[in-house]
Amino acid sequence: MRVFVTGASGWIGSAVTHELIAHDHKVVGLARSDSSAAALAAAGATVHRGDLEDPDSLAVAAATADAVVHLAFKHDFDDFAAAGRTERAALLAMLGALEGTGRPFLFASGLASGQGGRLTEEQASPFEGPDSMRGGGENLALSYAERGVRPVAIRFAPTVHGVGDGGFTARLAAIAVERGAAGYVGEGTTSWAAVHRSDAARLVRLALDRAPAGSRMHAVGEEAIASRDIAAALGAHLGLPVVSVAPEAAAAHFGWIGHFFGSEASASNQITRETLGWAPTGPTLFEDIAAGVYPGR
The missing domain is CATH 3.40.50.720 (NAD(P)-binding Rossmann-like Domain)
Known part of the structure; x- marks a missing residue:
């Protein structure tokens, strides 16, 4: 084709x-x-x-x-x-x-x-x-x-991750290094999907x-990863503390990505799996973070 x-x-x-x-x-x-x-x-x-x-x-x-x-x-x-x-x-x-x-x-x-x-x-x-x-x-x-x-x-x-990724997770890692702490918005209960x-x-x-x-x-490989858990994984790998950022301070702390990181973006993949016969086999987001895919620079 x-x-x-x-x-x-x-x-x-x-x-x-x-x-x-x-x-x-x-x-x-x-x-x-x-x-x-x-x-x-x-x-x-x-x-x-x-x-x-x-x-x-x-x-x-x-x-x-x-x-x-x-x-x-x-x-x-x-x-x-x-x-x-x-x-x-x-x-x-x-x-x-x-x-x-x-x-x-x-x-x-x-x-x-x-x-x-x-x-x-x-x-x-x-x-x-x-x-x-x-x-x-x-x-x-x-x-x-x-x-x-x-x-x-x-x-x-929202995060399509892997070696060479310059997207949302890479930006969050860079902000963590710049700020000296890996942050999440509010209580960190909003979730992102990842693949x-x-x-x-x-x-x-x-x-x-x-x-x-x-x-x-x-x-979507992982349907819902809490934002505070993403921050915790970045903090653990980068050797930085993990902090909550008040919603009203998110824009100042995170810049343009603050709105996205504080929003719900979880999704089911059940129908996709059944329709396509597809199942994710690559590393998880946390595995990529732990492997050093996001050095924050």
Whole structure:
């Protein structure tokens, strides 16, 4: 299968690219820079130069592929609304190119729901419209199940961990070193889901073959890890005390990540496991922390 992958050289996308190629798929990877293009070529992928700001180019690549895996996103926390509008335009371009073909369109989504409790695959996203979270992309894309596309939302855990991770957990480790203590917000009872990068990549490959049109799959290995336990694991590895940060001081202590770390982002993976025949086999988040994956610098 010829698969067009956006974000193909990124943290999750590069693992997905290797996973697909290892299972005899041909990957066409979107590359914005020369370094990304070189990395994709070295991995055995065909390079498609462009970026999310060029929807016409995205449409051309999608139209000539047997499937699309859309993992790129502009993580601009200074103007998240604009990032959402860019995402929506990119989705419309690629979905329009696939309309009526029955081809798979897998796309990255998140676990933020604002509904509280542990999110299940059956719960729809509450975000609608271009000015909502991620441009309301999940509901927009899934609506194309009625327009001759096989859209599948891949809801990634907030921490996709492993050697080389520069995401949320790496930032928390860096803040702990900067502050001289590993912190959590309030009582630390809110929870995050987590998944190892290798497990996430395998899930994407299985979803490409098996996930039904209009479904939501949870890339979640560990369903709920309390934030205070994450802080405790970081503190133990870094040799730092563990402290509670009052909710009203979270922004000052943690910066932009404070809101996310103090929010509930736990999720079930039961339906995903049953639908895809998938089970996580990679290291847990605590195993990666203990192994020194997050040195805090």
